[in-house]
Amino acid sequence: MATAPVIDLNHLTTSPTADEALEQWYKTNPPVSAKLPNPWDVSRSELYSQDKWQAPFAEMRAKAPINKIEESGYGPYWNVTSHKAIQHVEALPEIYSSEVSRGGITIADPEWDSDFQLPMFIAMDRPKHTGQRRTVAPAFTPAEMRRMEDDIRRRTGETLDSLPWDRPFDWVDKVSIELTTGMLALLFDFPWEQRRLLTYWSDWAGDVELSKAQELDEFRRKILFELGAYFQQLWNQKLNAEPTPDLLSMMIHSDSMSHMDQMEFIGNLILLIVGGNDTTRNSMSGFAWGLNAFPDERRKLQQNPDLIPNAVQEMIRWQTPLAHMRRTAVEDHDLFGNDIKAGDKVILWYISANRDESVFERADDIIVDRENARRHLAFGYGIHRCVGARLAELQLKILLEEMHERRMQVNPTGKIRRVHACFVHGYREMEVGLSKY
Numbered sequence: 001m002a003t004a005p006v007i008d009l010n011h012l013t014t015s016p017t018a019d020e021a022l023e024q025w026y027k028t029n030p031p032v033s034a035k036l037p038n039p040w041d042v043s044r045s046e047l048y049s050q051d052k053w054q055a056p057f058a059e060m061r062a063k064a065p066i067n068k069i070e071e072s073g074y075g076p077y078w079n080v081t082s083h084k085a086i087q088h089v090e091a092l093p094e095i096y097s098s099e100v101s102r103g104g105i106t107i108a109d110p111e112w113d114s115d116f117q118l119p120m121f122i123a124m125d126r127p128k129h130t131g132q133r134r135t136v137a138p139a140f141t142p143a144e145m146r147r148m149e150d151d152i153r154r155r156t157g158e159t160l161d162s163l164p165w166d167r168p169f170d171w172v173d174k175v176s177i178e179l180t181t182g183m184l185a186l187l188f189d190f191p192w193e194q195r196r197l198l199t200y201w202s203d204w205a206g207d208v209e210l211s212k213a214q215e216l217d218e219f220r221r222k223i224l225f226e227l228g229a230y231f232q233q234l235w236n237q238k239l240n241a242e243p244t245p246d247l248l249s250m251m252i253h254s255d256s257m258s259h260m261d262q263m264e265f266i267g268n269l270i271l272l273i274v275g276g277n278d279t280t281r282n283s284m285s286g287f288a289w290g291l292n293a294f295p296d297e298r299r300k301l302q303q304n305p306d307l308i309p310n311a312v313q314e315m316i317r318w319q320t321p322l323a324h325m326r327r328t329a330v331e332d333h334d335l336f337g338n339d340i341k342a343g344d345k346v347i348l349w350y351i352s353a354n355r356d357e358s359v360f361e362r363a364d365d366i367i368v369d370r371e372n373a374r375r376h377l378a379f380g381y382g383i384h385r386c387v388g389a390r391l392a393e394l395q396l397k398i399l400l401e402e403m404h405e406r407r408m409q410v411n412p413t414g415k416i417r418r419v420h421a422c423f424v425h426g427y428r429e430m431e432v433g434l435s436k437y
Contacts, residue, residue: 007229018203049420057352077345081352083359090382096327103328108211135254171432176284189246201227206274208423228266279321280392282426286319288410294366311368312396317376323351323425
């Protein structure tokens with residue numbers, strides 16, 4: 001196990017951000033592009049930062065929904081692009097593993113010459129996955145959603161009321177990050193005045209592109225050890241206290257997670273932070289961009305707020321805030337006529353399944369009253385379906401309701417910067433202005 005450095009909790013690292021560090025690294029290490037790149041190698045980050053991923057996935061779904069890429073920046077892998085095939089793989093966790101020791105959940109391979117490994121329950125197979133997931137699941141029950149709803153609505157209203165109507169601003173920072181980071185702080189009972197640390201840590205933990213920048217590895221470790229040390233202090237404060245509804249207390253008072261070692265503790269914190277931050281954050285930004293792109297649908301929603309719950313599902317489908325999950329075959333298997341070998345890396349492209357024309361008519365369009373919007377796979381499927389899906393849906397629903405209450409329309413100016421990565425599908429910046437409707 002990696003040896004943790006001595007951490008001074010009074011002087012935590014807060015810069016550069018992962019985005020800033022990567023941008024600087026790329027200046028001296030520009031991406032090496034093949035002269036004739038495989039058009040079906042959809043691991044290429046520029047497809048997402050330039051918003052050009054739709055065409056290669058549509059072509060694959062039409063011609064070869066399951067296909068193998070022999071060479072990529074992440075080594076050989078299988079593309080699985082159709083709704084049906086992804087559900088099939090997700091329903092076979094005994095054959096297609098999520099276990100970190102076999103490769104984990106992202107297209108980037110763990111560096112097994114390193115002793116810095118971070119197990120987390122989404123990257124575990126049964127039975128260990130089951131016990132740890134059951135530990136945190138009570139934080140996301142319908143009863144807990146009802147308990148938190150008033151607070152979420154209050155914070156959302158306060159955030160919207162703080163926005164300027166007379167000048168452009170960054171929707172990602174002022175709304176999406178602020179609301180999701182606040183929600184994480186409440187879930188963890190995290191000190192409110194330091195909540196933006198959660199965003200900082202989330203970006204350093206969840207950016208798959210960092211796997212290419214080995215020079216940043218030591219700095220990234222330092223940041224994640226600081227995350228662990230900070231949460232260890234919070235853990236110690238709660239250790240002998242009565243149980244409370246926050247995630248740390250649930251871990252402390254469970255058989256499955258009360259005796260995690262340091263790496264597993266940090267790993268599960270990262271899972272909950274990234275899962276609660278990046279996904280909802282980018283859905284909130286995605287609907288601001290997407291509704292502007294489909295003004296007739298936006299008008300339909302503005303005129304009929306009863307459509308909001310369904311529109312939430314539709315916009316999660318359309319955005320798909322995590323583009324993929326990875327599984328690794330543990331045995332040879334025939335996947336709809338494709339010869340998968342034990343050890344093969346199998347990439348489930350949720351972003352493609354959610355644009356599958358055989359399931360969703362006019363799949364590239366937002367249709368706020370789409371009848372089958374809930375069939376999206378943005379939260380995954382099967383035993384690894386997102387444990388916090390209800391909370392994400394609730395936050396988005398309340399945001400739309402509170403915007404409707406204020407007759408607030410978000411108008412992107414066109415100044416936008418998307419995440420340069422094939423895992424988190426989202427937005428770094430989005431300048432917008434506000435108007436009344």
